[in-house]
Amino acid sequence: MATARAHTNIALIKYWGKRDQDLILPQTDSLSLTLDEFYTTTTVDFDDRLAADQVTIDGTVLDQQAARKVHHVLDLVRQQSGLTSPAWVTSTNHVPMAAGLASSASAFAALAGAASRAAGLDLDRRALSRLARRGSGSATRSIYGGLVEWRRGHDDATSYAQPIMEKVDFGIEMMAVMINTAKKKVSSRYGMQQSVTTSPYYQVWPAIVDYDMAAIKKAIDNRDVNAIGRIAEQNALRMHALTLSADPGFTYFTGETITAMNAIRALRDQGIPCYFTMDAGPNVKVIYDRQNRQPIHQALAAQFGADRLVVAKPGPGIQIWNN
Ligand code: 2P0
Numbered sequence: 001m002a003t004a005r006a007h008t009n010i011a012l013i014k015y016w017g018k019r020d021q022d023l024i025l026p027q028t029d030s031l032s033l034t035l036d037e038f039y040t041t042t043t044v045d046f047d048d049r050l051a052a053d054q055v056t057i058d059g060t061v062l063d064q065q066a067a068r069k070v071h072h073v074l075d076l077v078r079q080q081s082g083l084t085s086p087a088w089v090t091s092t093n094h095v096p097m098a099a100g101l102a103s104s105a106s107a108f109a110a111l112a113g114a115a116s117r118a119a120g121l122d123l124d125r126r127a128l129s130r131l132a133r134r135g136s137g138s139a140t141r142s143i144y145g146g147l148v149e150w151r152r153g154h155d156d157a158t159s160y161a162q163p164i165m166e167k168v169d170f171g172i173e174m175m176a177v178m179i180n181t182a183k184k185k186v187s188s189r190y191g192m193q194q195s196v197t198t199s200p201y202y203q204v205w206p207a208i209v210d211y212d213m214a215a216i217k218k219a220i221d222n223r224d225v226n227a228i229g230r231i232a233e234q235n236a237l238r239m240h241a242l243t244l245s246a247d248p249g250f251t252y253f254t255g256e257t258i259t260a261m262n263a264i265r266a267l268r269d270q271g272i273p274c275y276f277t278m279d280a281g282p283n284v285k286v287i288y289d290r291q292n293r294q295p296i297h298q299a300l301a302a303q304f305g306a307d308r309l310v311v312a313k314p315g316p317g318i319q320i321w322n323n
Pocket of ligand 1: 013015188189
C-alpha cells in the first residue's frame with residue numbers, strides 16, 4: 001500500500017492538442033506553475049481478493065465507465081511490475097471550494113506515484129511523469145513543483161516534464177476567481193481534438209507556442225513577473241481562439257469570465273500590473289507579483305465576492321510514502 005500527494009498546476013503556455021491520442025503525446029511543449037493550494041492525496045492498495053479495481057473519489061465509488069482512465073493507468077503499472085491483482089484506489093481532492101480547478105493534473109500525478117510505489121516499482125521522477133501523462137496530459141507536469149516544462153518529445157520515452165525552477169525564488173502568485181465550479185460541458189480531451197481537426201488557425205499554433213516558450217523562459221530567467229504575465233495572457237487568448245474557430249465553434253468562457261478579464265484590464269489601466277489566464281472552464285486565474293496582491297484582491301472581492309477568490313503560491317512536487 002502506498003500514498004502520494006500531488007499538487008495541481010496551471011499552464012502559462014497551454015497544452016492544447018495531441019499528436020497521439022493513446023500515448024497522450026502533445027502537439028507542442030507547454031509550461032506551468034504548480035500551486036500549493038490545490039492538491040490530491042491518493043492511496044493505492046493491490047489486493048488479490050478483489051474482483052476488479054475499486055475507485056473511490058471524495059467518498060464516492062466510481063462506476064467502471066467513470067473510472068476508465070484510472071483502470072488504464074493501473075493496467076500500465078501492472079504491465080510494468082508484473083502484478084496482476086486489482087487495486088483499491090482512494091482519492092481525496094483538497095480544494096478550497098466545492099468543486100474543480102484542474103483536478104485531473106493532481107489526480108493522475110498522485111495516482112501514478114501511489115500505484116507505482118504500491119506495486120513495488122521505484123520510478124524516478126521522469127518515469128513518473130511519463131506514467132502520469134498516460135492518465136492525463138496536464139498531469140505530466142504535476143510531478144514537479146514550481147515552474148515546469150513538458151517537452152513534447154517524439155515518442156513515449158521522450159515526452160515528459162522537467163523543472164525550470166522548482167523552488168520559485170521570486171514573487172509570482174496566482175489568484176483564482178471561481179466563476180463556476182460545475183463540471184464543464186465540453187471535456188478538454190474532446191475540445192482540444194476538435195480544435196486540432198477543425199480550426200483553420202490550428203496550423204499556426206505550434207509556431208506560436210515555440211515563440212512563447214522561448215520568450216517566457218527568458219522572462220523567468222529575468223524573474224520578470226509582468227513579462228511572464230503578458231506572454232501567458234496572450235498565449236491563453238490564442239488558445240481560446242482555437243475553440244472559437246473550431247467547427248462547430250465553442251467556448252469555455254461565460255459572461256462572468258469576460259467581466260473578470262475586463263476587471264483585470266481595468267486594474268492594469270490603473271497602474272496595477274496583473275494578467276489573466278483561463279483553461280478548459282470559465283474560471284479566471286490572475287497572475288501577479290505578491291507585492292500587488294492587496295489592491296487586486298480588494299478590487300476583485302468588491303466585484304465577485306471575497307469567498308470566490310483563492311490566492312495560490314507556487315507549490316511543491318510529488319511526495320510518495322509507504323503506508
Ligand atoms: C493545460 N489544459 O496545458 C491545458 C490548457 C486545459 C487548457 O491540459 O486529454 O485534462 O487528459 O490530456 O490534461 C486540460 O487537458 O487533457 C489541459 P487530457 P487535460 O493545462
